Amino acid sequence: xxxRLQGQGNGQGKGPEPIIYHPxxxxxxxxxxxxxxxxxALAYTGAAYRDxxxxxxxxVSRASYQALYEFLIPVIKGYCTETALEVTSLxxxxxxxxGFIEETGAAQHYRDARILPxxxxxTAIQANDLLQRKILGDKGAxxxxxxxxxxxxxxxxKTILSPDPxxxxxxxxxxxxLASAAGAWREATQYLIAHAGNKEAVLAGSVPYLxxxxxxxxxxxxxxxxLVALQNMTEKSGDRFDADKFASSVFYAAHxxxxxxxxxxxxxxxxxLSSYLASVATx
Numbered sequence: 001x002x003x004r005l006q007g008q009g010n011g012q013g014k015g016p017e018p019i020i021y022h023p024x025x026x027x028x029x030x031x032x033x034x035x036x037x038x039x040x041a042l043a044y045t046g047a048a049y050r051d052x053x054x055x056x057x058x059x060v061s062r063a064s065y066q067a068l069y070e071f072l073i074p075v076i077k078g079y080c081t082e083t084a085l086e087v088t089s090l091x092x093x094x095x096x097x098x099g100f101i102e103e104t105g106a107a108q109h110y111r112d113a114r115i116l117p118x119x120x121x122x123t124a125i126q127a128n129d130l131l132q133r134k135i136l137g138d139k140g141a142x143x144x145x146x147x148x149x150x151x152x153x154x155x156x157x158k159t160i161l162s163p164d165p166x167x168x169x170x171x172x173x174x175x176x177x178l179a180s181a182a183g184a185w186r187e188a189t190q191y192l193i194a195h196a197g198n199k200e201a202v203l204a205g206s207v208p209y210l211x212x213x214x215x216x217x218x219x220x221x222x223x224x225x226x227l228v229a230l231q232n233m234t235e236k237s238g239d240r241f242d243a244d245k246f247a248s249s250v251f252y253a254a255h256x257x258x259x260x261x262x263x264x265x266x267x268x269x270x271x272x273l274s275s276y277l278a279s280v281a282t283x
Contacts (some may be wrong), residue, residue: 078126079214205270
Protein backbone atom coordinates (compact mmCIF):
# COMPACT_ATOMS: atom_id res chain seq x y z
CA UNK A 1 0.00 0.00 0.00
CA UNK A 2 2.95 2.34 0.55
CA UNK A 3 4.42 1.50 -2.85
CA ARG A 4 1.53 0.92 -5.23
CA LEU A 5 0.66 4.12 -7.13
CA GLN A 6 -2.91 4.64 -8.27
CA GLY A 7 -5.26 7.61 -8.50
CA GLN A 8 -5.67 10.47 -6.08
CA GLY A 9 -6.03 9.81 -2.38
CA ASN A 10 -6.04 12.26 0.51
CA GLY A 11 -2.34 13.06 0.25
CA GLN A 12 -0.75 16.18 -1.20
CA GLY A 13 0.66 14.75 -4.41
CA LYS A 14 -0.29 16.13 -7.82
CA GLY A 15 0.10 12.83 -9.65
CA PRO A 16 -0.73 9.22 -8.80
CA GLU A 17 -0.26 8.59 -5.09
CA PRO A 18 0.51 5.50 -3.03
CA ILE A 19 -2.81 3.82 -2.35
CA ILE A 20 -2.22 4.06 1.39
CA TYR A 21 -3.55 7.62 1.04
CA HIS A 22 -6.91 6.34 -0.21
CA PRO A 23 -9.47 6.35 2.64
CA UNK A 24 -10.90 2.95 1.75
CA UNK A 25 -7.45 1.38 1.60
CA UNK A 26 -6.82 2.84 5.04
CA UNK A 27 -10.09 1.23 6.14
CA UNK A 28 -8.96 -2.15 4.81
CA UNK A 29 -5.55 -1.92 6.43
CA UNK A 30 -7.03 -0.89 9.77
CA UNK A 31 -9.60 -3.68 9.54
CA UNK A 32 -6.78 -6.19 9.08
CA UNK A 33 -4.70 -4.64 11.87
CA UNK A 34 -7.49 -4.26 14.43
CA UNK A 35 -8.90 -7.74 13.77
CA UNK A 36 -5.47 -9.30 14.19
CA UNK A 37 -4.68 -7.44 17.40
CA UNK A 38 -8.12 -8.16 18.85
CA UNK A 39 -7.92 -11.89 18.08
CA UNK A 40 -4.43 -12.10 19.52
CA ALA A 41 -5.66 -10.42 22.71
CA LEU A 42 -8.57 -12.87 22.93
CA ALA A 43 -6.19 -15.82 22.54
CA TYR A 44 -3.94 -14.44 25.28
CA THR A 45 -6.97 -14.01 27.53
CA GLY A 46 -7.81 -17.66 27.00
CA ALA A 47 -4.22 -18.65 27.76
CA ALA A 48 -4.28 -16.57 30.95
CA TYR A 49 -7.48 -18.26 32.10
CA ARG A 50 -5.84 -21.63 31.44
CA ASP A 51 -2.81 -20.66 33.52
CA UNK A 52 -5.03 -19.58 36.39
CA UNK A 53 -7.08 -22.77 36.10
CA UNK A 54 -3.91 -24.79 36.59
CA UNK A 55 -1.99 -22.68 39.08
CA UNK A 56 -4.34 -20.61 41.25
CA UNK A 57 -3.93 -21.41 44.94
CA UNK A 58 -7.67 -21.60 45.56
CA UNK A 59 -9.58 -24.65 44.27
CA VAL A 60 -12.83 -22.72 43.73
CA SER A 61 -10.98 -20.11 41.69
CA ARG A 62 -9.30 -22.81 39.63
CA ALA A 63 -12.70 -24.25 38.73
CA SER A 64 -14.00 -20.79 37.87
CA TYR A 65 -11.11 -20.03 35.55
CA GLN A 66 -11.42 -23.49 33.97
CA ALA A 67 -15.03 -22.71 33.06
CA LEU A 68 -13.97 -19.42 31.47
CA TYR A 69 -11.19 -21.14 29.55
CA GLU A 70 -13.45 -23.89 28.25
CA PHE A 71 -16.00 -21.29 27.16
CA LEU A 72 -13.40 -19.43 25.11
CA ILE A 73 -12.06 -22.49 23.28
CA PRO A 74 -14.81 -22.72 20.62
CA VAL A 75 -14.86 -18.93 20.28
CA ILE A 76 -11.13 -18.74 19.62
CA LYS A 77 -11.25 -21.69 17.25
CA GLY A 78 -14.39 -20.66 15.38
CA TYR A 79 -14.38 -16.86 15.40
CA CYS A 80 -10.66 -16.40 14.84
CA THR A 81 -10.43 -18.87 11.96
CA GLU A 82 -13.46 -17.33 10.22
CA THR A 83 -12.09 -13.82 10.71
CA ALA A 84 -8.72 -14.91 9.30
CA LEU A 85 -10.52 -15.35 5.97
CA GLU A 86 -11.62 -11.72 6.01
CA VAL A 87 -8.15 -10.48 6.93
CA THR A 88 -6.33 -12.44 4.24
CA SER A 89 -8.98 -11.65 1.62
CA LEU A 90 -8.46 -7.96 2.30
CA UNK A 91 -4.74 -8.54 1.91
CA UNK A 92 -5.36 -9.78 -1.63
CA UNK A 93 -7.59 -6.76 -2.29
CA UNK A 94 -4.93 -4.29 -1.17
CA UNK A 95 -2.46 -5.89 -3.60
CA UNK A 96 -5.00 -5.62 -6.41
CA UNK A 97 -4.66 -7.93 -9.39
CA UNK A 98 -1.09 -8.69 -8.40
CA GLY A 99 -2.43 -10.14 -5.16
CA PHE A 100 -4.31 -12.81 -7.06
CA ILE A 101 -1.20 -14.36 -8.53
CA GLU A 102 1.70 -16.04 -6.79
CA GLU A 103 4.34 -13.34 -6.98
CA THR A 104 3.25 -11.37 -3.88
CA GLY A 105 2.34 -14.34 -1.68
CA ALA A 106 -0.96 -12.72 -0.67
CA ALA A 107 -3.02 -15.41 -2.35
CA GLN A 108 -1.09 -18.09 -0.49
CA HIS A 109 -2.00 -16.48 2.83
CA TYR A 110 -5.66 -16.58 1.82
CA ARG A 111 -5.49 -20.25 0.83
CA ASP A 112 -3.67 -21.11 4.05
CA ALA A 113 -6.38 -19.32 6.04
CA ARG A 114 -9.19 -21.00 4.13
CA ILE A 115 -8.34 -24.42 5.51
CA LEU A 116 -8.34 -23.24 9.14
CA PRO A 117 -12.10 -23.44 9.80
CA UNK A 118 -12.05 -26.90 8.22
CA UNK A 119 -9.10 -28.05 10.35
CA UNK A 120 -10.96 -26.96 13.47
CA UNK A 121 -13.89 -29.24 12.66
CA UNK A 122 -15.95 -26.67 10.73
CA THR A 123 -17.31 -23.48 12.23
CA ALA A 124 -20.74 -24.97 12.92
CA ILE A 125 -19.27 -27.64 15.18
CA GLN A 126 -17.54 -24.98 17.28
CA ALA A 127 -20.75 -22.92 17.33
CA ASN A 128 -22.83 -25.92 18.39
CA ASP A 129 -20.35 -26.67 21.17
CA LEU A 130 -20.58 -23.06 22.35
CA LEU A 131 -24.37 -23.11 22.43
CA GLN A 132 -25.26 -26.58 23.59
CA ARG A 133 -22.48 -27.29 26.08
CA LYS A 134 -21.46 -23.80 27.20
CA ILE A 135 -24.54 -21.55 26.94
CA LEU A 136 -27.42 -23.93 27.54
CA GLY A 137 -25.32 -26.16 29.78
CA ASP A 138 -25.07 -23.53 32.51
CA LYS A 139 -27.97 -21.28 31.39
CA GLY A 140 -25.60 -18.45 30.49
CA ALA A 141 -23.71 -18.27 33.78
CA UNK A 142 -20.28 -17.80 32.17
CA UNK A 143 -21.69 -15.29 29.69
CA UNK A 144 -23.06 -13.25 32.58
CA UNK A 145 -19.65 -13.26 34.25
CA UNK A 146 -17.98 -12.03 31.09
CA UNK A 147 -20.70 -9.43 30.56
CA UNK A 148 -20.00 -8.15 34.06
CA UNK A 149 -16.35 -7.64 33.07
CA UNK A 150 -17.47 -5.77 29.95
CA UNK A 151 -19.86 -3.59 31.98
CA UNK A 152 -17.00 -2.73 34.35
CA UNK A 153 -14.81 -1.78 31.38
CA UNK A 154 -17.54 0.47 29.96
CA UNK A 155 -17.89 2.14 33.36
CA UNK A 156 -14.13 2.81 33.45
CA UNK A 157 -14.22 4.30 29.98
CA LYS A 158 -17.06 6.63 30.92
CA THR A 159 -15.09 8.06 33.86
CA ILE A 160 -12.19 9.18 31.67
CA LEU A 161 -11.67 12.90 31.22
CA SER A 162 -8.93 13.41 28.67
CA PRO A 163 -7.32 16.84 28.13
CA ASP A 164 -7.22 15.99 24.43
CA PRO A 165 -10.68 16.60 22.86
CA UNK A 166 -10.01 14.09 20.09
CA UNK A 167 -9.14 11.39 22.60
CA UNK A 168 -12.25 12.23 24.61
CA UNK A 169 -14.46 11.72 21.55
CA UNK A 170 -12.65 8.49 20.72
CA UNK A 171 -13.12 7.11 24.24
CA UNK A 172 -16.82 7.92 23.97
CA UNK A 173 -17.05 5.91 20.76
CA UNK A 174 -15.39 2.90 22.40
CA UNK A 175 -17.63 3.11 25.47
CA UNK A 176 -20.86 3.50 23.50
CA UNK A 177 -20.15 0.77 20.96
CA LEU A 178 -18.90 -1.67 23.59
CA ALA A 179 -22.03 -1.06 25.66
CA SER A 180 -24.19 -1.67 22.58
CA ALA A 181 -22.28 -4.86 21.77
CA ALA A 182 -22.76 -6.10 25.33
CA GLY A 183 -26.48 -5.39 25.05
CA ALA A 184 -26.71 -7.30 21.78
CA TRP A 185 -24.84 -10.27 23.26
CA ARG A 186 -27.04 -10.26 26.36
CA GLU A 187 -30.27 -10.18 24.33
CA ALA A 188 -29.13 -12.93 21.96
CA THR A 189 -28.10 -15.14 24.88
CA GLN A 190 -31.43 -14.66 26.60
CA TYR A 191 -33.24 -15.49 23.36
CA LEU A 192 -31.36 -18.76 22.94
CA ILE A 193 -31.95 -19.80 26.54
CA ALA A 194 -35.66 -19.01 26.18
CA HIS A 195 -35.84 -21.18 23.04
CA ALA A 196 -33.70 -24.02 24.39
CA GLY A 197 -36.54 -26.48 23.82
CA ASN A 198 -36.44 -25.82 20.07
CA LYS A 199 -33.16 -27.42 19.05
CA GLU A 200 -33.51 -26.52 15.36
CA ALA A 201 -34.08 -22.86 16.18
CA VAL A 202 -31.06 -22.76 18.46
CA LEU A 203 -28.77 -24.41 15.94
CA ALA A 204 -30.00 -22.20 13.10
CA GLY A 205 -28.62 -19.20 14.98
CA SER A 206 -25.46 -20.87 16.25
CA VAL A 207 -22.89 -19.39 13.85
CA PRO A 208 -24.24 -15.80 14.04
CA TYR A 209 -24.12 -16.20 17.82
CA LEU A 210 -20.54 -17.46 17.67
CA UNK A 211 -19.49 -14.45 15.58
CA UNK A 212 -21.37 -12.08 17.87
CA UNK A 213 -19.63 -13.59 20.89
CA UNK A 214 -16.20 -13.27 19.28
CA UNK A 215 -16.81 -9.67 18.25
CA UNK A 216 -18.05 -8.65 21.71
CA UNK A 217 -15.17 -10.33 23.53
CA UNK A 218 -12.60 -8.92 21.11
CA UNK A 219 -14.17 -5.50 21.59
CA UNK A 220 -13.77 -5.87 25.34
CA UNK A 221 -10.10 -6.78 24.94
CA UNK A 222 -9.29 -3.86 22.65
CA UNK A 223 -11.11 -1.54 25.05
CA UNK A 224 -8.89 -2.78 27.87
CA UNK A 225 -5.87 -2.08 25.69
CA UNK A 226 -7.20 1.40 24.95
CA LEU A 227 -7.45 2.18 28.66
CA VAL A 228 -3.79 1.33 29.21
CA ALA A 229 -2.62 3.10 26.06
CA LEU A 230 -4.56 6.26 26.90
CA GLN A 231 -3.17 6.32 30.43
CA ASN A 232 0.36 6.05 29.07
CA MET A 233 -0.27 8.83 26.56
CA THR A 234 -1.86 11.06 29.20
CA GLU A 235 1.10 10.57 31.53
CA LYS A 236 3.48 11.29 28.63
CA SER A 237 5.11 7.91 29.10
CA GLY A 238 3.49 6.49 25.99
CA ASP A 239 5.19 5.99 22.64
CA ARG A 240 4.17 5.17 19.08
CA PHE A 241 3.06 1.72 20.19
CA ASP A 242 0.48 3.22 22.57
CA ALA A 243 -0.77 5.66 19.94
CA ASP A 244 -1.13 2.87 17.39
CA LYS A 245 -2.86 0.61 19.91
CA PHE A 246 -5.33 3.33 20.85
CA ALA A 247 -6.08 4.09 17.19
CA SER A 248 -6.61 0.40 16.47
CA SER A 249 -9.00 0.12 19.42
CA VAL A 250 -11.04 3.11 18.27
CA PHE A 251 -11.27 1.69 14.76
CA TYR A 252 -12.41 -1.71 16.05
CA ALA A 253 -15.11 -0.09 18.13
CA ALA A 254 -16.32 2.12 15.29
CA HIS A 255 -16.19 -0.36 12.40
CA UNK A 256 -16.33 -3.89 13.83
CA UNK A 257 -18.43 -3.74 16.99
CA UNK A 258 -21.54 -2.47 15.13
CA UNK A 259 -21.63 -5.87 13.44
CA UNK A 260 -22.83 -7.37 16.73
CA UNK A 261 -26.25 -5.79 16.28
CA UNK A 262 -26.76 -7.52 12.94
CA UNK A 263 -25.63 -10.87 14.26
CA UNK A 264 -27.92 -10.52 17.27
CA UNK A 265 -30.86 -9.87 14.95
CA UNK A 266 -29.91 -12.97 12.98
CA UNK A 267 -29.97 -15.04 16.15
CA UNK A 268 -33.37 -13.67 17.14
CA UNK A 269 -34.82 -14.62 13.75
CA UNK A 270 -33.49 -18.17 14.01
CA UNK A 271 -36.77 -19.79 15.11
CA UNK A 272 -38.61 -18.36 12.10
CA LEU A 273 -35.69 -19.18 9.84
CA SER A 274 -35.47 -22.80 10.95
CA SER A 275 -39.19 -23.33 10.24
CA TYR A 276 -38.88 -21.73 6.83
CA LEU A 277 -35.81 -23.76 5.87
CA ALA A 278 -37.54 -26.95 6.96
CA SER A 279 -40.54 -26.18 4.75
CA VAL A 280 -38.29 -25.39 1.78
CA ALA A 281 -36.29 -28.58 2.25
CA THR A 282 -39.41 -30.75 2.20
CA UNK A 283 -41.19 -28.95 -0.66
